[in-house]
Amino acid sequence: MIKVGIVGGTGYTGVELLRLLAVHPQVQLTAITSRKEDGLPVADMYPSLRGRVNLAFSAPDKVDLTQCDVVFFATPHGVAMEQAPALLKAGVKVIDLAADFRIKDQAVFEKTYKIAHTAPQLIDEAVYGLPELNREDIKGANLIANPGCYPTTMQLGFVPLLKAGVIDAGNLIADCKSGVSGAGRKAEIGILFSEASDNFKAYGVSGHRHTPETVAQLQRFTSDKVRLIFTPHLVPMIRGMHSTLYARLTKDVSNEELQKLFEDAYKDQPFVDVMPWGSHPETRTTRGANMLRLALHRPDNGDTLIVLVVQDNLVKGASGQAVQCMNLMFGLDEGTGLNNIALLP
Ligand SMILES: NC(=O)C1=CN([C@@H]2O[C@H](COP(=O)(O)OP(=O)(O)OC[C@H]3O[C@@H](n4cnc5c(N)ncnc54)[C@H](OP(=O)(O)O)[C@@H]3O)[C@@H](O)[C@H]2O)C=CC1
Numbered sequence: 240m241i242k243v244g245i246v247g248g249t250g251y252t253g254v255e256l257l258r259l260l261a262v263h264p265q266v267q268l269t270a271i272t273s274r275k276e277d278g279l280p281v282a283d284m285y286p287s288l289r290g291r292v293n294l295a296f297s298a299p300d301k302v303d304l305t306q307c308d309v310v311f312f313a314t315p316h317g318v319a320m321e322q323a324p325a326l327l328k329a330g331v332k333v334i335d336l337a338a339d340f341r342i343k344d345q346a347v348f349e350k351t352y353k354i355a356h357t358a359p360q361l362i363d364e365a366v367y368g369l370p371e372l373n374r375e376d377i378k379g380a381n382l383i384a385n386p387g388c389y390p391t392t393m394q395l396g397f398v399p400l401l402k403a404g405v406i407d408a409g410n411l412i413a414d415c416k417s418g419v420s421g422a423g424r425k426a427e428i429g430i431l432f433s434e435a436s437d438n439f440k441a442y443g444v445s446g447h448r449h450t451p452e453t454v455a456q457l458q459r460f461t462s463d464k465v466r467l468i469f470t471p472h473l474v475p476m477i478r479g480m481h482s483t484l485y486a487r488l489t490k491d492v493s494n495e496e497l498q499k500l501f502e503d504a505y506k507d508q509p510f511v512d513v514m515p516w517g518s519h520p521e522t523r524t525t526r527g528a529n530m531l532r533l534a535l536h537r538p539d540n541g542d543t544l545i546v547l548v549v550q551d552n553l554v555k556g557a558s559g560q561a562v563q564c565m566n567l568m569f570g571l572d573e574g575t576g577l578n579n580i581a582l583l584p
């Protein structure tokens with residue numbers, strides 16, 4: 240059994256990890272931290288885990304995480320970089336759901352996140368945890384930088400097109416919407432029920448921290464300079480993400496060829512569903528499931544291709560993806576514990 244520790248077990252991605260790992264056949268939950276809820280049984284805070292998780296939260300300084308085989312950090316940016324060096328030295332694998340190791344250029348990271356990196360020696364070693372694009376590296380990794388939720392949709396939607404060289408890499412547009420759980424479990428005016436429900440707004444339009452992460456990853460797949468306009472929106476639902484991606488076609492390529500490009504790219508990928516041409520994927524078809532669905536459109540058969548992408552921000556966009564990485568790192572079948580079907584309605 241893989242002994243698992245979770246730092247930040249009370250947040251949304253933390254409890255989503257607990258939901259997935261409590262029924263994972265190869266996992267023994269060993270330590271779950273919270274600074275605020277030290278000593279509280281996990282199931283008292285989350286009754287949905289009654290009878291499934293018998294641990295209590297521990298303050299981070301009261302628990303020896305080196306007894307674990309792998310530690311997930313479901314914490315704000317800046318926490319994993321403090322603790323990862325000692326854990327890795329003790330032979331513990333680390334999966335960070337935050338951004339500490341996602342961006343290879345330290346200066347860009349520090350400018351984007353406005354924090355100094357305290358473990359820059361580990362940035363090169365970290366593997367970006369997007370299995371569909373990095374599977375072999377993830378298998379051999381000790382330190383995973385789990386992707387951001389928006390970047391997962393943008394990369395899986397744009398990369399087949401960039402690899403095939405059929406679009407203008409300098410003219411990518413991503414119009415994305417996220418449910419409110421994407422902002423985490425915290426008291427903040429903008430995500431109060433009365434503010435976020437029955438309301439709809441864009442945010443971060445002049446610059447969002449997921450743009451540099453996404454551009455750097457997309458750039459790996461083309462020699463042309465990538466330029467991306469990314470506009471996130473907050474939608475009044477709890478879970479779910481919908482990204483509408485726009486790309487300008489530069490080659491004479493038919494709709495059938497474009498559809499085949501995506502079907503070939505993802506034919507061996509259990510957690511990406513390429514829907515029939517012209518479909519309208521719905522967020523609820525991914526709710527609670529480690530699944531990303533996409534579909535292609537080409538209005539008036541013109542030179543603009545639209546890729547619609549949906550996922551559950553907490554599953555394929557965060558905790559499910561992290562478990563997918565863990566499975567690969569420990570030589571398990573990639574889908575172990577991740578094969579449940581989305582809730583509908
Ligand atoms: N929500 C989402 O859809 C996604 C989130 N992410 C990323 O995953 C990470 C976690 O997000 P989310 O679960 O939403 O966040 P939450 O705000 O819901 O939870 C944060 C957790 O971290 C703990 N924590 C906070 N500060 C510290 C600290 N200094 N040391 C140790 N533990 C700490 C908190 O518990 P306590 O204060 O009791 O210690 C809490 O359990 C973030 O980096 C986020 O950006 C990535 C993709 C999607």
Ligand SMILES: CC(=O)N[C@@H](CCC(=O)OP(=O)(O)O)C(=O)O
Nearest residue numbers: 336337387388389417418421422
């Ligand atoms: C709705 C909402 O607020 N979403 C978050 C993104 C969540 C995410 O992917 O997180 P990290 O990159 O921080 O890990 C945001 O835009 O800041």
